[in-house]
Amino acid sequence: MKTFDYVRPATVSDAVAAAAQPGAAYLAGGTNLLDLMKGGIARPDRLVDVTHLTGLDRIEHLADGALRIGALVRNADLAHDANFAKSYPAVAEALLSGASAQLRNAATVGGNLLQRTRCSYFYDAASACNRRAPGTGCDARGGENRLHAVLGWSEACIATHASDFCVPLVALDAVVEIEGKAGRRDIALEALHRLPGDAPHRESELEPGDLIVALRLPPEARAFAAHARYLKIRERTSYAFAIVSAAAALRIEHGTIQEARLALGGVAAKPWRARSAEATLAGASPTPAAFRRAAEVALADAKPSGDNRFKIELAQRILVRTLMLAAAGTPARIPALPASPFASVSGALQNV
C-alpha cells in the first residue's frame, strides 16, 4: 500500500475542503477502498476520514413522507431497521443479499453507492484497463468476460457496477444529496453513475471534494411496499456478487398493475432502470405473459460484450421471476437466503 496523509476533519465543510485537493479520497467504512489500496489499484495521496463526522448516521422521516438516510448509516443498520424493511422491503433484501455480515456492519450507505467495479482486469494492476489507467486499453474485451456488461457498454470498457443496494434504489427514484465546494445539491441516483463511453475513468458525476451526505427516498417510494422483491443470481448461495439481479416493485389495485418499477443489476456500469419495460406493465394484469413481454422489452437493446450472451436470457428470466414473486406479495419477513431464487431446503445434508 502506498503511504498517504491522514486527515480527520471535524466538519463536513472541512472535509470537502480537504478532499478537493488532487489525489485525495474519502475514507468511510473502508471495505472496498482498503482492499483497492492493498492491491495498488487505488493510490490516494491523502485519506480524508469522514467516519468521525457527526450527524451523518441518522435515518430521518421527513414531513413530506420522504425518508432521508445519512451517508454514514451502516448497511446492516439500515437493513435491520424494522420500519425501513417494512416500507422498502426490496431495498432491505438487496442489502442483506450483499457481502457478508462483517462487511455489512462496516460498509456505509454512501460508500456502497461509490464502490468500484469488481472486473478482475480492473483489479489486476498488470492488465490493461481504461477505467483504472485511461488510454491503456481493455484486457477484458478479449479475456474472461462471461460476467461482464450486456447493456450500455463501450469498446473502451465492459465492466459492471457491483452494488445490490443501488438496484431497488434506482427503481424507487432515490436521490443523492451531495455537499461540494459550491454547496449542497441533489442528483438522482439514476444520473450519479456514468456509462463508460470513451471515458470509463469518469465513473460518476461527482467533482473533486464532493461528499455524499445523504440518500433520499421520495414519498411515493413506500407505495410499493406490498409488492416488492429483489432477486440475484450468483455463483454460490451467499457472499457473492450478482451475475444478474433484478428489482421489481408493483402498485396493484383490484388485480391491475397501476405502476411498475423495474431495475437490473450486474448488466451495466450503472444500476439499470428499465423504464420502457415498466411502461408495458402499466394497466396490465400481473400475468406471466405480461411479465415475459416486459422482460423482453427490458433487454431489447442488450448485446453481448464477450462470452456473456447467456446473461441476456438469464436477466430476462430473473426479471420474470422477480415480477412473479413481487406480484404474489412481499413476504412478511425477509427470506432466510435474501434475494435467492432457489427454494430454501433446510437440513444438514444441504452442505454435504
Added chain:
Amino acid sequence: MSFPISLTINGVRRDVELDDPRVTLLDLLRERLHLTGAKKGCDRGQCGACTVLVDGRRINSCLALAISHDGADVLTIEGVARGDVLHPVQAAFIAHDGLQCGFCTPGQIMSAIGLIEEGQAGSDPERVRECMSGNLCRCGAYVGITEAVLEVQQTLAAANQRRSA
C-alpha cells in the same frame, strides 16, 4: 510522524503511538500488541479469520485502519473467556467439533458471538448459515459450527424464557 491513538481492547485501555497511518486494526492487534488470536487469512476481507468485535459489532479487522478506530472498544478472542471458564460459544464449538485445524476458529467464534448479539438468525439453521457466510472454513467444519451456534442460541432462549417466567 507519529499518530497517538487510544483504544479499549478486551476491557483494558491501550494508548498506542502509530508510526504509520497504513496499519490495519488486525496488524495493530497481532504485530504491535501481540494478540495473535485474530488471524490474517486473506487480508482482503474475504475469509473472516480476522473477525473481531468493534463497539459490539463484528467486522473484518483487516479492512479497518487502526487510526480510524481511535476511541473504539475492541473485543478479540483473547477477551471472551472468564479465566478458565470458556465463553459458551467456545464450549459449544468444542462440544460440536466445530473445528479441525483451528485456523479459522477465532474468527468463527467472534463472528458467532456477533451473530448472537445481532439476534437475526434465531433457531433457523439456514439463517445461521447465511449469517455465518463471511467466515470460510477450509476444513469444512460448517455442520459442527452451525450446530454449535444453534445450541448457544437455544440455551440463551431457554435462559431468557426462565428469566421472564
